[in-house]
Amino acid sequence: MVVPYLTMVSRDALAGTLAAPAGPVVLTVTGKIDNTNAPSAAQFDLAMLEALPGRVARVTTPWAEGVNDFKGPLTRALLEAVGARGTKLKVTALNDYSAEVPFEDFMKFDVILAVKKNDAYLPVRNQGPIFVIYPFDTTPNLYNEVYFGRSVWQVKSIEVQ
Incomplete structure (x- = not known):
């Protein structure tokens, strides 16, 4: 079941600029990007990530019992925000x-950077602060070892190559 959620995007985000993070940096994006807010990087705090368009994925994964709701921004929204090209x-x-993840995965599929599981922020000791979750709920053929290997947890950075 797909449960989309919408957020308001700031005027600055639409203009192609990135504000500086107000809270602790949880994700740094580097490499082939056009929009930065730090030297050669785009840094994000949780509030910045949660302001990006995202969704709730109600999925079964090999890493948690039962069906769980993972919530976070769509990876394509992040890549668009930083002006990624690779x-x-x-x-x-x-x-x-x-x-290593094909750029196309993050653009083609509704992959999210989950920051919450069942409405609670993901702690570092339990796969947080960010967990790459593929859309196993809407695209069941992705439920295999190839995509499990790309489902990185405790994410700290993404380099666009």
Whole structure:
């Protein structure tokens, strides 16, 4: 079941500029991007991520029991916000684990950067602060090892290549 949610986008976001984060930085995007708010990077706090268009994915995953609601911004909204242009992404976790993800995945599918699970923020000890969740609810053929390997949790950065 797809449960979209809409947020208001600031006038600055529509103009192609990024405001500086007001809270702790939880995600840094680098590489082939046009819009930055730090030297050669776009930094986001939770409020900035939650202001991007997103959705709730009601999914079963290999990493949690039962069906859970994951909520966060659409990855394509993030890539559009930073003016990304590339062919692949390097998604890196807090422990420096990384996965290479085709750029097309984040644009074509309703992949989210989940910041909440069942209405609670994801703590670092439980896959937070950001967890890449593929749309297993709307595109069941993605429920396989290829996409499980791209579903990075404890995400800290994305490099556009």
